[in-house]
Amino acid sequence: MIEISNISSGYEGKRVLRNFSVTFEKSVFCAVMGPNGSGKSTLLRSIAGLQLLEEGDIRIDGLSLSQYKPLELARKIAFVPQREDVVFDFSVFEVVMMGRNPYQNRWEFSTPEDEKLVEKVLEMTNLKHLKDRMLGQLSGGELRRAMIARAIAQQTPIIMLDEPLANLDVVHQFEIMDILAELNQQQQVTIIIVLHDFPYALQYAQEALLMKEGEIQHFGPTSEVLTPENVQNCFGLGSRYVYSSDGIVRKRG
Amino acid sequence: MKRTSKILPLLLLIVLLFSMVVALTIGVVRIPMDTIWQLAKAQFGHADTTGVPASYGITLFQLRLPRIVMSVIVGAALAACGCVFQSIFRNPICDPYVLGISSGSSLGGAISFILGWDVFYFGVTIPALITGLLTLFVILGISKMSRRRSIETLLLVGIAINFLISAVITLLVVMHQREMHKIYFWTMGSLASISWSEVLMMTVMTILCVIPFFFYSKDLNIMQMGEDVAKNLGVNTKRVAYVTLIFSSLLIATAVSCCGVIGFIGLIIPHVSRMLFGNNMRSMFTYSLILGAFFLLIADTLARTLAIPAELPVGSITALAGAPYFLFLLLRQKKV
Structure with a gap:
């Protein structure tokens, strides 16, 4: 809570x-x-x-x-920020493994259990084939999924x-x-x-x-x-756009 | 992930030791390998040294060896500090030299030369540490003020500080002409006339400071992904940054007080080890220590042999290699 x-x-x-x-x-x-x-x-x-x-x-x-x-x-708490600027390149696997940091001691980078878990998370997020790819070579969407995978690995x-x-x-x-x-x-x-x-x-x-x-x-x-009504007021849609209860915003008229 | 082996660092260390021995033979007088072996044996017991000029022993053990050991240790230390700075500032083209910490330290050193404090043990190191730390806090303060800690801001701050300090040192030198030669040569960086006591001090300091670097290597590793990410993964970013930066400044101050300002090692070496062995901080530290040692050993051997019998400041040699590389990095500034 x-x-x-x-x-x-x-x-x-x-x-x-x-x-x-x-x-x-x-x-x-x-x-x-x-x-x-x-x-x-x-x-x-x-x-x-x-x-x-x-x-x-x-x-x-x-x-x-x-x-x-x-x-x-x-x-x-795991947090996936809005933007991720990559200055130094790591592989997808390394980045997701960083999510295990809260559970590791400072001298180990991974344990066999960590590796198993990271593999599972990579599979779940459909990143398995990109495991060894460097962040700099990923598309925007792939990078995003890698960051989400890291958050999931944080358990x-x-x-x-x-x-x-x-x-x-x-x-x-x-x-x-x-x-x-x-x-x-x-x-x-x-x-x-x-x-x-x-x-x-x-x-x-x-x-x-x-x-x-x-x-x-x-x-x-x-x-x-x-x-x-709430969405109309909150976003100030005004008289030009209209929000319908299926979640779609359309142009009025 | 670039796989790093456990044997490779050992192999490199052996090559480094061998290169040190080769460097021992080179100099104003060439001392052949077997003579070195003879003299070394004589140091530890009985060996026949007839036919070996008496001056060889002094040249070898009082001049060349401390200098070579010093170059290896200072090179390793400066490279390690470069790794720390790049990771904390999240910037592949920054190091203590570019940011002005080295010249900050040299200001304290210059002041202690003028005041005649250099006769005391730590007489140069402590003032160098104080001014070096002051410079560090100025840089940290400015980089905090500008919310976007952009690469450009940091570099410009470093340049401004370098300008400022070199102006102050020039003024000091002009006002105290007696120490002019000493200070000038020293600001250019030189490993000439290194004593064993300085080697000992530098070695102890390097070991002392590299321990926290390795201790925090995993945290530094994650901090390369950015402060928010590192904090969310449980890294105490503030503590890691302060501890490692202060120990780096201590190391820089010691190096500067022993052999002046030697630039660009902290910039080039971490970058090269990134390219060769990946961004993982533990391997970065390991390889940077070894490669830094190599680099300064070669640079100093060149400095003392290129213009025999004259001696070149080693700082100018590293700058000759480093400045173009820095320019190349600036122009190519993209993900490393």
Whole structure:
């Protein structure tokens, strides 16, 4: 369970989140949605402990973020950032193996169990044939899948993903969502995912969080949150575009 | 993944030792291998050294050997520091020299020469460490201020600091002409007249500092993927960065206080070992230590033999090789 109470956070004096409170129950699949700049990434980064909080507190399973040691937190939350800039090249296998770091001692790079698990994750994410490929030679979508594979290899009860579907073709989008749904249903992994596509949210997420300008607009079961009225207001679709309850936005008229 | 064997480093070490022996024979006087063997035996017991000029022993054990050992250790140390800097700053074209840490250290050294502190043990090292650390914190502060720690910002900061410090050193030198030659030669980097006590100090420091590098090698490895990723994987990025950078600065300060500013080793060597053996930090450290030792051994052997009986500053030799390579890297600046 993730309890966020009254947090404020931002960059260089600019507050992105203001007095933000929300509670994610255990093993929920929640889509975080909202216009650009609404603070979705900042929220995820805050929960992952990557963002300094100006005010407020975040508790995971009852313990405040600051009470976790780095390695303990790494066994709780896996985070797939929005962008991954690769400066130094590693192979897909090496990168996914890095996900095992929270469980290894500092002198070992892998154990036979780790290797088995990484192989399994690579198979699951359809990356097996790219195992020895270097990151610099991957396409945008392949790189993304490698990062998601790393997060899965981390074997955490919570996985957060910031726009994981960007750059992916439609088959891979569904594949990723299916993998996440499977983790959620079979292993009760809590999934918090920033999405831009309403149909995916409606199809996969049990809950949705609509954000605007650093504040919560609506939070609850997806079908209750993503109503035409809520989406219309939150995104400021105005009179030109119209959102219908199947998740598609069309031009009016 | 580039597979790295366990035998290869050992093989390279043997070749390195052999090269050191070969370097011993070369110099103003050529001392043949069998004479070296004879003299070495004489050092540890009884051996017939009749027919060997008495000066050979001194040349060999008091001049050449400490210098050769020093070049190997300093080369290894500088290369290891380069690995640390590249990983922490996530930048394949930065090293302590480019960022101005080396010249920062040299400022403290120059000051201690002028004040006559160089007669004390650590009399040069401690001021060099202080100014080196100050430079490091200035660079860290500036790189933190600009939120995007872009490659360009860091390099420009390094260039500015290098300019500033060389201006201050020039002023100091002009105002204290008596030490001019000493300071000037020293800022160019030289391994001439190295004593065994300096070799001992450098060796101890290198061992002391390389231990934390290896201790944190896995964390440094993950930090190459970026700070957020590393933090999420449980790496205490702040601690790793501070510990390894401070130990690097300590190592740089010691190297600078013994043999001046020798540039570009920390830039070229990690890069070459990346190309040959991949980005894994543990193999990076292992191979960089060995290749760095090789590089400075060759550069210094050239420095003392190219213009016999004159002596060239070894810093200019490494710069002759390093500067074009740096330029090449800048132009080709893409994923390594």
